[in-house]
Amino acid sequence: MTDVGTPRVLLVEDEADLAGMLAGLLAEEGYAVDVAADGHTGLHYGLTRGYDVAILDRGLPAVEGLDLLGRLRRSGITVPVLVLSALGNPADRVAGLDAGAEDYLAKPFDVDELLARLRALRRRHLDAARMLPLGAARLDLDTREVITESGPVALSERECGLLATLAGRPRQVFSRDDLLALAFPEAENPVVVDTYVHYLRRKLGRSAVETVRGRGYRLGAP
Template structure:
């Protein structure tokens, strides 16, 4: 497997690169987010090992940027941030896996090989109108073009697309989009849904408000 290792700690990246190389991986080192973005756009790697605290473009913003551009290379976050909130934020941003430091090298190898097997498998997707959600990557497309969505908009639309024709509670959408927000402000979800209605216009779908239940995504009638 060809691995892009994005880690700005030179001692850590050098040692990890050597260890993975001895286990049969081809590793390319990258020390900052902007360079990593260019590397990921080239699509020459089978997986990315990504630290969050990197210079230039930090790990979460790098994930948001690549996923919004339809770059589906599997990403494993490898970071010292180990709280539940950090893991949720990383996975919601589009990471495929999350491993906290310190870590066991054998576990990292196993997780990378699992990502490789998953990448080789057929893409699982959900479609509604011209919208498509790729379940493995979390990427959302409109008429086969990646949608320009903010991270919170993407969280809400993924949840609605995952269950087309079924109501999703406003509270559940709020928790997905704002995992660490206090105090609770569910009216924020209304703003996100308003934006999404504009962005999905022309895709043959509609987002309905079901009072007391939440929101529902479905094909437009006659679409």
């Protein structure tokens, strides 16, 4: 789950001048920007860091842009993606959207249009992110309740933050240190993670959070 403060964007672009221009522009717009110059680095960032939106080129070294996008989607990463590519004919756009992109913009592009599309992606993503699926249940981030067939289950702020982090990437196994940094940034002792996993299991059932021996935790089935 990304920080509700500064929006974070992943920019995967191998043209250094363009990447530098876009990074500066996005920073001026209030984004925290991570730049990857190849698909392999972009994949690593996308799998290990949380973002509010991503901008991907197609003709990338190491891992091609649509291949990168497909790998992210198969790994359960739902960050909204805008493909920014010199390949701009209708067939290219269809290929990008079919690969899992939410939007597609051809180069050369208008800067104001790019920024407007990013804002629209973030708005749609925030609206969708208020209700996270948990198998047959749902997590309502506004009310901090898990909506189950038998009724709502109220969570504390920290319980909700931990569950939302796990639900944001349901297939990913998080180490205790990962969860400490993502869900409890103000804490220092990773024992707090185990404590709140216990609290969630007590409220939602032991299967709500799965222990992966030697690796950490991932979302279970509340």
